[in-house]
Amino acid sequence: MDILKEILGRLQQGDDEMVLVLTRQAIEQKIPPKEILDKALIGGMNIIGERYKACEIFLPEVLLAAKAMYAGMDLLKPMFIQEGIPTRGKVILGSVQGDLHDIGKNLVGIMLRGAGFEVMDLGNNVPPEKFVEMAQKENAPIIGMSALLTTTMPVMKRTVELLKEEGVGGRIKTIIGGAPVTEEFAQQIGADAYGYDSTHAVECVKRLIKKA
């Protein structure tokens, strides 16, 4: 069987050990790393994302597949750096200042990496200045912010304002999400997108990257 198809299948089963073994074999067979990534790893995660959307599988299966993807990705990463192969884009991610909830933001990060984006996760309790500083320093076109409390949502607004004050509001796009956040709120504060769940957030980021 085509080794890439085999990786794709194992990834969907959440078999991280076999994905690791097979990715190593694919590298030894001189298959270009970009091809392994796109056809097997990202390809597998795309199928997983579609099946999740269709309610054929559920969160645990998605996360097991993500772990398998990371197993293969860890082998490829040094090769990408060595060969200077660009990612689909860099996303600065974090839960906003005052908020310590991590899970939702982590899921978005996992799905974004699964879609081939480079994610810089700043963790939780991230002030607006840190989001803006890191996006500029890392030349990241996207900032993703998560809030689980109504009291911390104003930090999202402040970050969007700060981007404008720094004159990078058009270049650096923002996506927001979290339980109390709505599309309406995103529009009110001038955020570029609202992701209602992790798979939708990935679709939004793909769209924003094209505009950035």
Place this chain on the structure above:
Amino acid sequence: MREIIEISVNEVKPGRDDILKTQGIPTGRKPSEKVEMLLRKATELFIEFSQPRGILSEISIPQFLVVYGGEGLNEKPTPLDKIFRKADNLALFALTMGEKITEKINQLFKVNEFALGSMLDSAASVASDQAADWLEGIFFNRLSKRGEITPSTGILRYGPGYCGWHISGQKKLFEFLHPEDVGIFLLDSFLMKPLKSISGVMVFGEKKIHIFEDSYPFCSKCETHSCRDRIRMLLKESRSNHKKGAI
């Protein structure tokens, strides 16, 4: 009376179906063997890392008026504003699953054990609700010993951040209850630390005082409308068979 309550882990051990539901798996759907394995492992970790503790303190209606008033940011009107004034008894409560379980969840995510971390997070959330039921059982028991329970009475819980009670209400609740004594702290954003903590008020009185329509302006923003189920359950509940708490 203010009481610190050590809660046994086994009393709040989350049920399989409840955890799976929190993971988005519909009731009745058979999970794969891998998911079953994760579930077993998460339950084991829950038992190892959770440290459930709670605090309960009865409060008079005039005292609660101050707590509820909070920072003056509540919606007007709210269901609770009408309900607590008709209550026979009120008790503030706070509980936590402890810091260790949050640390374990974070650590699992750091080592790419996303599915297990997420499952453990769900287990801890479900257990927090069960611990609140447990505390409610203790309150019920107190009332029962005082002969205050009748077939037409019941308890429902309400918390800051829900049903129009602004989350800043946590500040006054903490000033009255001092959940710091069980290791729960309030951050400037009114978030409780450890994360897996719950606080609120238990309202005891005639069951009918809790009946309200979910037609308040803020109800349109509510994703769960869980008040419907809670009221339905309360009305169906037999007092001799009250929740599973300390009876």
